[in-house]
Amino acid sequence: MARISIDPVTRIEGxxxxxxxxxxxxxxxxxASCTMWRGLETILRRRDAREGWxxxxxxxxxxxxxxxxxxxxxxxxxxxxxxxxxxQYIRNLILIGHALHDNIVHFYHLSALDFVDILQIxxxxxxxxxxxxxxxxxxxxxxxxxxxxxxxxxxGLVGSGQLGIFSHGYWGHPAMKLSPxxxxxxxxxxxxxxxxxxxxxxIVAILGGKTPHIQNLAVxxxxxxxxxxxxxTMNMDRLGMLKAILEDLIxxxxxxxxxxxxxLAAYYPEYLHLGRxxxxxxxVPDLPLDAKASKFDLPGGIIMNGNLAGVRPIVNWQxxxxxxxxxxxxxxxxxxxxxFTPYKGQQIPDYTDFNADAKYTWVKxxxxxxxxxxxxxxxTVLVGYASGHAKTRKWTDTALNxxxxxxxLKVTPDDLQSTMGRYLGRAIRSSILSDLALxxxxxxxxxxxxxxxxxxxxxxxxxxxxxxxxxxEAPRGSLSHWVVxxxxxxxxxxxxxxxxxxxSPRDEKGVPGPYESSLIGTPVVEAEKPLEVLRTVHSFDPCxxxxxxxxxxxxxxxxxxxxx
Amino acid sequence: MNLTSIIGxxxxxxxxxxxxxxxxxxxxxxxxxxxxxxxxDLGTPGLDLAPYLYDKRLVIVVDTVHSDSAIGALSIFQxxxxxxxxxxxxxxxxxxxxxxxxxxxxxxxxAPLELIIVxxxxxxxEFAEPISEEVWSTAAKAAAMIAKSLTERGIACGLRRSPAExxxxxxxxxxxxxxxxxxxxxxxx
Numbered sequence: 084m085a086r087i088s089i090d091p092v093t094r095i096e097g098x099x100x101x102x103x104x105x106x107x108x109x110x111x112x113x114x115a116s117c118t119m120w121r122g123l124e125t126i127l128r129r130r131d132a133r134e135g136w137x138x139x140x141x142x143x144x145x146x147x148x149x150x151x152x153x154x155x156x157x158x159x160x161x162x163x164x165x166x167x168x169x170x171q172y173i174r175n176l177i178l179i180g181h182a183l184h185d186n187i188v189h190f191y192h193l194s195a196l197d198f199v200d201i202l203q204i205x206x207x208x209x210x211x212x213x214x215x216x217x218x219x220x221x222x223x224x225x226x227x228x229x230x231x232x233x234x235x236x237x238x239g240l241v242g243s244g245q246l247g248i249f250s251h252g253y254w255g256h257p258a259m260k261l262s263p264x265x266x267x268x269x270x271x272x273x274x275x276x277x278x279x280x281x282x283x284x285x286i287v288a289i290l291g292g293k294t295p296h297i298q299n300l301a302v303x304x305x306x307x308x309x310x311x312x313x314x315x316t317m318n319m320d321r322l323g324m325l326k327a328i329l330e331d332l333i334x335x336x337x338x339x340x341x342x343x344x345x346x347l348a349a350y351y352p353e354y355l356h357l358g359r360x361x362x363x364x365x366x367v368p369d370l371p372l373d374a375k376a377s378k379f380d381l382p383g384g385i386i387m388n389g390n391l392a393g394v395r396p397i398v399n400w401q402x403x404x405x406x407x408x409x410x411x412x413x414x415x416x417x418x419x420x421x422x423f424t425p426y427k428g429q430q431i432p433d434y435t436d437f438n439a440d441a442k443y444t445w446v447k448x449x450x451x452x453x454x455x456x457x458x459x460x461x462x463t464v465l466v467g468y469a470s471g472h473a474k475t476r477k478w479t480d481t482a483l484n485x486x487x488x489x490x491x492l493k494v495t496p497d498d499l500q501s502t503m504g505r506y507l508g509r510a511i512r513s514s515i516l517s518d519l520a521l522x523x524x525x526x527x528x529x530x531x532x533x534x535x536x537x538x539x540x541x542x543x544x545x546x547x548x549x550x551x552x553x554x555x556e557a558p559r560g561s562l563s564h565w566v567v568x569x570x571x572x573x574x575x576x577x578x579x580x581x582x583x584x585x586x587s588p589r590d591e592k593g594v595p596g597p598y599e600s601s602l603i604g605t606p607v608v609e610a611e612k613p614l615e616v617l618r619t620v621h622s623f624d625p626c627x628x629x630x631x632x633x634x635x636x637x638x639x640x641x642x643x644x645x646x647x
Numbered sequence: 648m649n650l651t652s653i654i655g656x657x658x659x660x661x662x663x664x665x666x667x668x669x670x671x672x673x674x675x676x677x678x679x680x681x682x683x684x685x686x687x688d689l690g691t692p693g694l695d696l697a698p699y700l701y702d703k704r705l706v707i708v709v710d711t712v713h714s715d716s717a718i719g720a721l722s723i724f725q726x727x728x729x730x731x732x733x734x735x736x737x738x739x740x741x742x743x744x745x746x747x748x749x750x751x752x753x754x755x756x757x758a759p760l761e762l763i764i765v766x767x768x769x770x771x772x773e774f775a776e777p778i779s780e781e782v783w784s785t786a787a788k789a790a791a792m793i794a795k796s797l798t799e800r801g802i803a804c805g806l807r808r809s810p811a812e813x814x815x816x817x818x819x820x821x822x823x824x825x826x827x828x829x830x831x832x833x834x835x836x
Binding site: 126134147237284294 | 658659688690693694695698746750751752775816
């Protein structure tokens with residue numbers, strides 16, 4: 084039996100340690116530990132509730148907008164304040180722009196190299212690669228010339244002997260299975276993705292004023308001035324620019340990103356049967372369509388024990404069960420106290436060093452009616468599919484058909500409850516969001532053309548104590564901010580973030596969280612190079628910054644794998 | 648298309664790590680430049696830095712850089728200083744984003760033509776701590792260093808006739824509750 088400790092896990096945002104116990108070449112126990120203290124909410128206490136979002140969007144350097152929007156939604160909920168439809172659509176478009184950006188970067192720049200072997204690329208035949216690529220996607224960026232140019236660059240890199248940032252990959256690992264040509268195609272998209280990362284940022288910048296820290300939010304709506312006759316405001320030119328960017332970006336999402344995840348699934352079918360872990364799923368409704376937020380374009384719901392036939396819908400943000408069901412357990416986290424509801428949550432440190440049988444992480448254990456929950460794009464897709472959501476059905480079926488078209492592999496929606504399902508789920512959700520981006524841009528345009536230029540309803544704060552909760556279905560899953568306000572200032576602030584749900588430690592009953600459970604049963608061929616473990620951990624898109632604290636203490640530290 | 652980016656990196660909640668945002672805000676208020684110069688507070692963006700480096704002529708990154716010099720000492724660094732073994736410099740936690748983004752853009756053929764780093768040696772980058780006196784007082788010098796770097800490269804930049812008031816939003820508003828220190832935790836960047 085071997086104990087493998089990966090500290091830190093690289094190609095994630097923030098600082099995560101994963102320990103696994105391997106017996107007979109298979110993981111039988113796992114621990115996820117966040118090694119940075121979380122104290123971010125203390126910054127919010129006693130601040131003006133109207134400006135909390137400005138601070139909340141600095142929780143994380145990467146997911147800035149998601150915390151900004153969850154924060155204003157929480158305050159608006161406490162005030163029972165409706166916001167104008169224009170403000171809903173503008174926020175929705177910002178959130179979609181951010182999500183597309185985030186999901187593209189995750190797939191290509193943070194996880195593709197777990198499956199793509201750069202050292203195989205020099206052996207590829209670019210003509211053959213072009214013909215494979217043209218066979219599975221109508222994307223125009225897969226020509227022989229384009230692929231040959233990428234191959235030349237990689238040959239230069241490999242030939243120089245200076246792999247730089249690519250020098251720590253598990254190249255030549257027995258679990259790498261793509262042909263030289265498919266490696267070339269995927270790496271070519273890795274480089275092309277940089278341009279689309281930039282384009283999705285532009286959507287956020289046009290609407291939010293600036294990226295990555297948007298400027299246009301307000302409790303009560305947005306501060307975008309709408310005037311079709313003014314150059315300095317939201318006008319037909321700006322709306323036209325957004326449409327042009329989306330029309331350029333969407334083919335990359337639907338014909339490249341989605342197609343590439345399907346290609347991986349076809350070549351790595353074993354990952355459709357690995358990494359299921361916690362099969363309880365949580366997704367919250369998002370992309371509200373009206374001022375009251377009574378209708379949504381992304382459905383929310385709860386699935387327990389992997390039972391796709393039994394989804395419990397979360398119809399809106401007022402959902403009484405959700406507000407009562409969420410607790411955070413500190414039995415195995417370095418905090419005092421045992422269990423709190425978010426409104427009463429606190430984080431008083433109780434550090435003990437890593438102790439697998441007691442406290443071992445700075446991440447709390449959120450529970451839903453006492454159960455661990457998996458959240459993220461896969462949860463959204465499963466909830467949407469199970470509840471018959473048309474766009475989710477369309478893009479999930481498209482993905483399953485694309486996989487079958489590669490090599491005849493038959494994949495069912497149930498197989499998506501896996502490591503590969505999380506990669507597919509992210510691309511399926513991005514495809515759905517791409518369609519919705521155009522629809523919400525049209526809703527905004529039509530509303531403005533109909534003469535509605537309102538974007539803001541001024542908040543009024545009572546002197547007594549009020550409480551509110553703001554939800555957002557973020558790129559990594561369900562996010563909720565819980566606030567207590569008195570005389571217009573926060574007296575308590577808690578964020579229950581997606582990575583806290585997924586990277587949760589064991590709870591008081593000893594039940595492990597999603598990262599930990601999903602690793603059980605993972606084969607590890609070479610203990611010194613636990614590539615299979617990384618594939619499953621990366622499938623969750625860990626972002627530890629807001630789940631614990633901000634920055635990595637050791638800038639240039641290289642991932643260390645210790646085997647005992 | 649903005650050809651030059653002046654980028655402040657760092658987390659405003661981590662003491663001296665807030666130097667980048669402070670220095671570029673000081674620069675923005677004291678100087679005016681040609682319209683193709685963009686001044687950006689990017690926080691700690693990791694790989695999300697790439698869009699702001701894409702196809703630029705010049706990028707000036709302002710950040711904390713750990714070095715053997717005195718606290719608050721200001722220096723101009725180039726990429727080679729960080730990559731060579733003998734320089735032994737260490738930028739704060741956001742550096743993986745910087746070097747990875749640069750390497751990606753170089754392979755894709757969209758790297759900036761020139762990148763320089765204006766770095767200050769920080770005292771401490773502790774959570775919820777104020778910025779140190781030594782680092783705070785360096786901001787005006789850093790702004791002048793940015794201006795000089797621009798004019799040396801033929802990019803128009805001069806003092807504003809009437810300087811604007813810096814918007815240091817993270818220092819104003821209602822005071823936060825003082826945080827409880829976490830013993831044993833890694834809280835410095």
